[in-house]
Amino acid sequence: MVLESSKKMLKGGVRLAAALFLFMGLMSAPAMAAENAAAAAVVTPAAAPVAAEPVEHGDASIGEQLFKGEVRLVNGGPPCISCHSISVGALNGGVLGPNLTKIYADPTKNGFVSDAWINGGGSPVMGPIFAEKNITEGEVNNLRAFFQKQSKGEVAGSATGGFVIIGLAGFIGILIIFSIIWAGRYSKRAGNTAHDALWRNYGGKGGR
Amino acid sequence: MADQIFFGAAPYVLLTIAVVGLFWRFSTNRYSWSTQSSQFLENRTLFFGSFPWHYGIITILVGHFIAFLIPSLVFAWNGAPARLYLLELVGLALGFLALFGLLALIYRRITNARVKTMTSSWDVLILIILIIQVVTGLGNAIFYRWGSNWYAAAAVPWMWSILKFNPNVDFVRNLPLNTKIHIFNAMIFIGFIPFSRLVHFVVINPYKYLVRPYQVVRWYHRNPKTENIVQYK
Numbered sequence: 001m002v003l004e005s006s007k008k009m010l011k012g013g014v015r016l017a018a019a020l021f022l023f024m025g026l027m028s029a030p031a032m033a034a035e036n037a038a039a040a041a042v043v044t045p046a047a048a049p050v051a052a053e054p055v056e057h058g059d060a061s062i063g064e065q066l067f068k069g070e071v072r073l074v075n076g077g078p079p080c081i082s083c084h085s086i087s088v089g090a091l092n093g094g095v096l097g098p099n100l101t102k103i104y105a106d107p108t109k110n111g112f113v114s115d116a117w118i119n120g121g122g123s124p125v126m127g128p129i130f131a132e133k134n135i136t137e138g139e140v141n142n143l144r145a146f147f148q149k150q151s152k153g154e155v156a157g158s159a160t161g162g163f164v165i166i167g168l169a170g171f172i173g174i175l176i177i178f179s180i181i182w183a184g185r186y187s188k189r190a191g192n193t194a195h196d197a198l199w200r201n202y203g204g205k206g207g208r
Numbered sequence: 209m210a211d212q213i214f215f216g217a218a219p220y221v222l223l224t225i226a227v228v229g230l231f232w233r234f235s236t237n238r239y240s241w242s243t244q245s246s247q248f249l250e251n252r253t254l255f256f257g258s259f260p261w262h263y264g265i266i267t268i269l270v271g272h273f274i275a276f277l278i279p280s281l282v283f284a285w286n287g288a289p290a291r292l293y294l295l296e297l298v299g300l301a302l303g304f305l306a307l308f309g310l311l312a313l314i315y316r317r318i319t320n321a322r323v324k325t326m327t328s329s330w331d332v333l334i335l336i337i338l339i340i341q342v343v344t345g346l347g348n349a350i351f352y353r354w355g356s357n358w359y360a361a362a363a364v365p366w367m368w369s370i371l372k373f374n375p376n377v378d379f380v381r382n383l384p385l386n387t388k389i390h391i392f393n394a395m396i397f398i399g400f401i402p403f404s405r406l407v408h409f410v411v412i413n414p415y416k417y418l419v420r421p422y423q424v425v426r427w428y429h430r431n432p433k434t435e436n437i438v439q440y441k
Contacts, residue, residue, distance in 0.1 A: 068287075068288070068289055069283060069286055069287045069288075069292070069357075070287055070288060072283065072287070076280070077361075078283065078357055078358065078360070078361035079283070079286075079287075079357070081289065081292070081354065081357070082286075082354055082357030082358045082361060083354075083357075083358055088289075089289040089293075090289070090290075090293065091289075091293050091296075093353075093354075094352075094353045094354045094357070094358070095351065095352060095353050096352045096353065096354075096358055096384070124381070124382035125362065125382045125383065127378070128362075128365075128376065128378040128379050129361050129362060129365070129379070132365075160350060160351070160353075163296070163297070163300070163350065163353070164300070164350055166297050166300075167297055167300030167301050167303075167304060167349075167350075168301075168304060169301075170297055170298065170300070170301030170304075171300075171301040171302075171304035171305050171308070173301070174260075174263075174301060174302075174305050175260065175305070175308070178259060178260065178263075182255075182259070
């Protein structure tokens with residue numbers, strides 16, 4: 001009785017999960033695009049008041065390498081790309097945290113790009129990580145120079161759709177390889193399996 | 209407070225259940241963890257479910273485990289965006305593979321009368337836990353990129369803080385709900401290992417599952433009802 005009802009629950013649950021998954025997949029791309037557009041819309045007007053551009057003393061190219069993780073942060077903190085996008089790379093950066101392309105040009109958020117804010121727990125997710133593995137002032141200076149450069153460009157899309165499509169293609173590719181490898185798993189078997197013998201005992205033909 | 213319970217206290221409860229339970233299972237019921245002649249009940253869907261599921265999930269689990277042991281290795285590999293994308297795409301493809309296999313296995317349980325009859329409540333429960341785990345895992349991979357990096361940066365330090373008996377819940381407290389479900393569900397999964405069919409991977413040489421020829425697994429009865437079955441003492 002209990003088993004029957006739990007099986008019904010499982011059946012319903014599977015349908016719901018499949019439907020939700022499909023729905024999420026279909027909704028993700030437009031939702032992400034809308035989110036980015038909204039973020040860009042919020043940030044763009046704020047760019048206007050920055051009339052006299054401050055001079056950043058860091059090196060933007062080193063900042064880019066730090067952002068991407070090509071050069072590790074000296075105290076072992078994770079690279080920015082783990083969670084943030086800044087409109088670089090074929091599939092852009094992470095989407096766990098906000099897009100940082102225009103953060104430099106936003107006077108309300110510009111101050112977040114500082115070692116004091118990052119190490120001091122300004123972000124609840126980054127706080128515990130960088131409290132133990134401090135980012136240095138020099139690293140932040142290089143990042144600020146890079147952020148300044150990026151803030152002058154366009155905000156690239158999150159690439160979620162492309163990421164999912166390539167992943168699905170890879171999945172189908174693996175299935176095809178599986179089919180090729182195990183295509184003759186019954187016809188090429190050496191002799192009879194115990195499975196065949198079992199079936200014959202019960203009047204079956206063997207095989208499956 | 210809820211975070212302290214779910215990610216500060218519950219891990220210890222569930223890990224204790226897993227360890228004590230495994231000793232209990234091994235000492236009282238050690239030969240009951242093999243499949244109940246599942247191939248005899250139905251073989252075709254089992255193949256298309258079991259192979260994708262196991263190859264997908266085992267590779268992903270090994271990835272989680274390596275990053276847990278050597279998180280700096282993840283940052284070293286992901287040090288170029290091309291390698292980061294490659295790792296994430298392979299993980300995503302294997303995640304889809306695992307989901308495909310799991311859905312096939314669930315479909316088999318629901319539609320095949322013989323398999324359905326042999327399905328226990330534990331099997332149903334485990335399948336629910338597994339589908340939650342795979343769907344939330346894919347959710348992390350797709351909607352909260354790049355999971356390989358922030359897993360090594362946030363979740364791994366939390367796991368080590370648990371093992372060092374100094375739990376630091378702050379590492380996971382502010383992660384997205386989807387991720388928190390993924391983490392907590394993983395602990396439930398570990399806690400349930402001793403009581404369900406999941407014990408099949410807690411064996412001395414699990415790699416043999418990957419390379420051995422397929423075989424028919426028969427029921428083991430302590431008191432065989434027929435004369436034909438060889439008795440193993």
